[in-house]
Amino acid sequence: MTDRQQLIRKHRQGTLTDAEYQEYLALLRDDPTFQEDVELDRMLTQVTRQDKNRLLWEAVQAAEADATVRPLSGGSRRWNTYAMAACVAGLLGVVTWLLWPPATPELVRTEKRDVRLLLDETTKGYDDYGGSVWLRWFENSRQQEPQTYTFCRDTLTVYLKNSRDTTQWQSVQLLFNAEQRKLYVQPPNQPRRLLSECLDTPQPLLFTP
Amino acid sequence: MALFDFWSSRRKPDIQALVRQGRTLTDAASALAFARQVKAIFDPLLDSRLPPSNPANGPLRAIVIFELCGLIQTLPENDRYFISHYEKVLDELITVCRWKQQLSKLSPEAAAAADKSLQLAIQKRLTYWQNSQKGTHHHRIIRLLQPDDLPIVARRTLRAFVAWFKRQKSEEPVFWLREERVELCFPVIKDYFFEQSAFWVFLFRGPNEAAFIDEALGNVRGWIRRRVIDEERPPEPELLNGINEIVSQVQFDFMQKVNGFRANPDSFYLDAGLTTYLIGFVKQSRAIWKLLTGFYKQPISDTEPPADEDDAVGSADPGDLPAMDDTADEDDYRYAKLRKCMAALSQEERDIIYAHHDDDYSDTVPFQTLASRLKKSVKSLEGIYKRSLDKLKICARGGGASQHQLATA
Structure with missing residues (x-):
């Protein structure tokens, strides 16, 4: 060259x-x-x-296009049974969906958010990088609370009644207490809230971001 | 047991095999097989995130699958994160694909503001370049930026990318996975990344760092030459002087405007490459028509010359980007011509060019790597490549490509 x-x-x-x-x-x-x-x-x-x-x-x-229109071939007949079963299951699913809220929440947004390290519990001072967590927002129009959450390992999942509320989350801080291994959320001008870890059901978030 | 095996394999897709498959796409058949495999694995995951029952999700799902294919293809050889965290990567990808889907409706400013994570990723890359000890020109320029400059340069880079994307007519995957995050492919934003950094340094941190302007002017000079110089005979000195005068005028006028930008940087966004911006000025100028009358090999535009009486180059208001669509159309025309010229090359020559430039958004594939793949010596590959370039140059200068032209090149 x-x-x-x-x-x-x-x-x-x-x-x-x-x-x-x-x-x-x-x-x-x-x-x-x-x-x-x-x-x-x-x-x-x-x-x-x-x-x-x-x-x-x-x-x-x-x-x-394949996935939309895939013709049934002779060899796939044995799958017809499964397809029929799936249809019945699907119908049952629809009935269940209609009668038994909440519906499947729909993913709205995901981002990896940096966490500030909570250095001093008494002075509320924090000025250091404390790692990052995944933040995921789902919309669930059928839930009663405006916002609920689950937090487990490195992922905070927030369920919103209204997906537009994700924009308000841009100003929410995530704070980590390294000694106690606890994560907090703090909206502007509001006290910080401790997040419960790895609970089976989503917990209400007692603030409006 | 067979049933158990079946369910086990359905629940744990072989992502590693998918990644391997993505690295060996050579033709339409292998690309189709790969796309089908990506769909087969990720459609069930998408169903729970973007239910197909909602018709509005259809186009977004197609974009996500397309971007997934691109993302898998561009994974680094040693990446293990995607294999173990593919569901989280998918979630992140859905978010940025939603953003990508909206771009055509948003202004560059609104689009750049709509996704902070992409801007933050650019900012982190700037920090990475600042902290690197490498002695390249771009590293040195980026090190001149102050901490407060980084978010500004990142936002301007993202704006320039958005403006470019809105002008694109072909589909292109724009995201890749680096440092465990989905971000814009660096090679796609690279030119803007360097140029926006250099522009900001020139404005506020190092007024003597004007090399990026010289580079753009060099490209402008080449653009004018392609239009006015007849390859069949040597250019007349008067014509060369005319070209130099135009370039000097463009430079002078841009520098004048820069002083205005310094006073109020928010009044100006370079939402394009500087070369494109300056060519827009040349196209709008009446001066070029006056200087080059009688020398044209082909007109600069099919339309009448600009009606303004101002002879100054770049009479557009600061911040306006003149004649961008013309430039994009012109590129498309030249790419089409190059494709015709390439079609007239031999299969071997074409394969070597494609293999060398098929960089997977990372780097040109070196001839050393290609030598073992194509079972030829490095010297032989370099020779064929150079001869092919010579043929393409001759073909691209002329009106079209013929076997005779190429054979005699």
Whole structure:
């Protein structure tokens, strides 16, 4: 590989040193063939990437279409029994769903949130990084409480009656007491609340973020 | 026991095998098999998160599956996190796919504000570059940023990405998994990441660090040359002087505007690459029409020259991005032409070019790696690659590709 191609490759990777970058800029300014090489390299990378992505997109579309209309073949007849059973189970499920709230909560949002370390319980001072937890919001329009939660291991799951309430969570702080291994949530201008760990049923969150 | 085995295998999908499969996609058949496998494994998980009974979930589910395919393909060789935490990664991916789905309806500013986690990931990457001891130009520039600058540069980078994404016409997976988080693929935002950092440093931390402007001007010069220089005969000195004058004028005008940006940085967002921005100025300028009349190989635009009487290059208001769609269309035209030229290469030449540039968003595949895969020596591969580039250059300069043109290159 020539030095010029090396320069182009390193530029694409963002690994040119200051001296190499100056050399690159001088060639770009003074040598039209170098400019042509740079442009061709950029276009080849783009074309390769676009073609590969198009292949993948078409494959996903085809797989989606497969899943929507898949004809029944002779060999799949034995599955008809299972399908019938699934239909009956499905019907039962629908009846259950209608008569027995709550419905399956629907995932609204997930993010990994940094936690501040609660350094001093008495002074309420905290100024250090204390790791991170997964925060997941589900919407469950059938629940009675506006907000409930479960917290287990590294995941805090919040069930919201109204999914729009996720935006209010942007200003809620997560605090960790390293000595007691306890996690707290603290909305702005409100006292912090201790979260119970690994309970079977979602617990009400006694604040409005 | 057979029944037990059946349920066991259904409950524990072989994610490791899926990751291996994602690394060996070579054609439409293997891509389809991979997409089907991803769907088979993740559809049941999606059903509990995005129930198919809700018709609104359909398009989002397709985006999630597409992004999952891209994410799995771009996993680093040594990644174990996805294999053990694929459900959590899926949850995070659904969130950012929801964001991606809304992008076409949102302004760059609103879109950048709508997802703090992606902005935070860019900010962390800036911190990572600041803490690295590497001696590259970009590392040095990023180290000049102050702590307060990082969220600003991250937000501007995200805005520039959103503006680019809104102009895209093809589907592209944009997320990958790094450091146990789903974030924007770095190679997709890389150019904006470097340029927004350099721009902010130039504005507020190091007024002499203007190399990124020189790079953009070099590209602008190349853009003008492609339009006005006839490859068949050497350019006349007057034409070369004209090109240099235009580039100098663009530089002067941009520098003038920069002073305004310094006074009020929130009045200006570079929601595009600087090269695209400056080419927009050139296209709007009446000066270029005056300077180059009589030298055109082809007109710069099919429309009439700009009607404004102002000869200054870049007469658009600061913050306005002129003629972006034209630039995207022009790129599409040139890509189509390049594809035609590539179609006229031999299968071997095409395979080597594709293999070398098929970087999985990480890096060009080195010839040393390709040598064992394609069972050829490094020298031989480099030779074929260089000859192919020469053929493509000749073909791309001309009106089209023919076997004769390529054979004689």
